[in-house]
Amino acid sequence: MAGRRRAWWIGAVGLALLLPLTGCGGGTRSDAARTEVQHLLDRRSAALLGHDEAAYAATGTRTEYARLRALPLASWRYQVTAVRPTGSGATADAELSYRVAGYDTAPVDARRTLTLGRTADGTWYVTADEPAEQAGQQLWDQGQVTVVQGAHSLVLGAGRPAADLRAYAGLADRAVPAVSRAWGTDWARRVVVLVPRSLAGMGGLLGSPAANYRGIAAVTTGEAGGSGQAPADRVVVNPEAYAELGDLGKQVVLTHETTHVATRAHTTAATPLWLSEGYADWIGYLGTGRTPTEAAPELTGEVQAGHVPAALPGDKDFGFTSDPAKLAEAYESGWLACRMIAGHWGTARLDAFYRAVGAHPRRAGAVESSLEKVLGTTPEAFTAQWRAYIRAQLG
Structure with a gap:
């Protein structure tokens, strides 16, 4: 966090500094303030990208500069969406977009709230730059x-x-x-x-x-x-x-x-979590030598107790707030489904199936259509085969 906010110019001076944001023609003056703050943040962004600490400090607090100086940035841009007067200056809502050089082909977007002060000659400066309400850090x-x-x-x-x-x-x-x-x-x-x-x-x-x-x-x-x-x-x-x-x-x-x-x-709204998480586990365990009973201990216990799942897990079964044992069973079930596909149809078909599901134009029918076109089976036959596979591998 940026530390405690300091209150500047309270009382009569503070009231005078609020005038550009209020009064007759408030919309126009508010727009002018927004433009001024945008220019301030543009200068601040250019200083950060140019590794110019003095120029950055001229726009306000240098806390973020000190914390960010090691990060290789390809771009950094604020888009001001609102400016609101306060007793000591103003707050601004902004959308921050940035890219890490060599890694990001699309920007990371973050909603930010900036606290602003104003000097006696009317120049804006930043006193704090924090996550917007309900936005992640x-x-x-x-x-x-x-x-x-x-x-x-x-x-x-x-x-x-x-x-x-x-x-x-x-x-x-x-x-x-x-x-x-x-x-x-x-x-x-x-x-x-x-x-x-x-x-x-x-x-x-x-x-x-x-x-x-x-x-x-x-x-x-x-x-x-x-x-x-x-x-x-x-x-x-x-x-x-x-x-x-x-x-x-x-x-x-x-x-x-x-x-x-x-x-x-290739992962879209049409991709069920049993497939995306199961596929990630399938690659994660490749070459490790882990047996099914070692990699799927929770599901092994259920199967050996006579409780074979009736269906592949639904997306809700992968919620982080779920019972830990049930969550583990969901991941293990998806992994075994992908392992079965790789073993029975081959790894190329598993990859093709994953891509086909994600490419389907609608969530409804994506798995069913891809099972038929890529694997030549139906949801009912696939589920029955998966249940038999689980019994054979874990029973």
């Missing part, structure tokens, strides 16, 4: 950003030592070629990993209560594909849950999340 909101560059990865941490981040880079650098070998090379073949200080920091980045992610080692952010432009994905790590994993588990998690980055352009 950016990593620099949590402190100075430390950057570690890998061969195929960029790892960004807040409150984390560089040595810690280099370990993540090593895992990500092994994940990227592993995913490319299985999925193909029609993706950026690089990944950005965010490592906050704590579980609370993870929740802040995702704009959700931290409790929702307790026990979740990592998640991938990004819009679903299909627009023709790859989004700016981020793998966000829960350092507390991640630390509890062994070396193999850590690698599986990073490879799983990297798979989501690779497949994002």
Whole structure:
């Protein structure tokens, strides 16, 4: 966070400074203030991109500059949407768009609220730049950003030592070629990993209560594909849950999340979570030597107790607030479905099936149509085959 906001020029001086935003012709004067603030933020952005700390400081607080200076930025732009007067100046709502050089082909968008002061001669300056209400934090909101560059990865941490981040880079650098070998090379073949200080920091980045992610080692952010432009994905790590994993588990998690980055352009609203999560686990476990009973312990216990699931898990079964055992069963069920497809129809058919589902124009019928066209089967026959496969592998 940017620290405490300071109240400047209260009383009569404060009232005088509010006049340009109010009074007769308020709409026009408000528009003028918005234009002035936009120019201020344009100068601030240019100074940040140009690594000109003095010019940045001339526009207001330099807290963000100090926290961001190590981040390789290709672009940084604010679009002011509203300016509101306050007793000490104004607040501005803005849409921030930025790209990390060498990694983002599309910008990351973030809603921000800026606190503004005004000098005696009427010049605006920034006193704070924070997430808008109900918007997630950016990593620099949590402190100075430390950057570690890998061969195929960029790892960004807040409150984390560089040595810690280099370990993540090593895992990500092994994940990227592993995913490319299985999925193909029609993706950026690089990944950005965010490592906050704590579980609370993870929740802040995702704009959700931290409790929702307790026990979740990592998640991938990004819009679903299909627009023709790859989004700016981020793998966000829960350092507390991640630390509890062994070396193999850590690698599986990073490879799983990297798979989501690779497949994002082909993952749409038509793609059920059993397929997207199951496919990511399928690549994550490739070459690890893990047996089905080792990789699917929760489902193994259910099957050996005589409880074979009647149907593939629905999207709601993958909610992070679900019962942990049921959530694990959902992931394991999706993984075994993808493993079955690869084993029975071949890995090329599994990839083709994934892409066909995502390319379907409507969510309804996407799986059914792709099962028929790519695998030559029906939902009923596929489910029956999957249930028999589960019994054979886990029983």
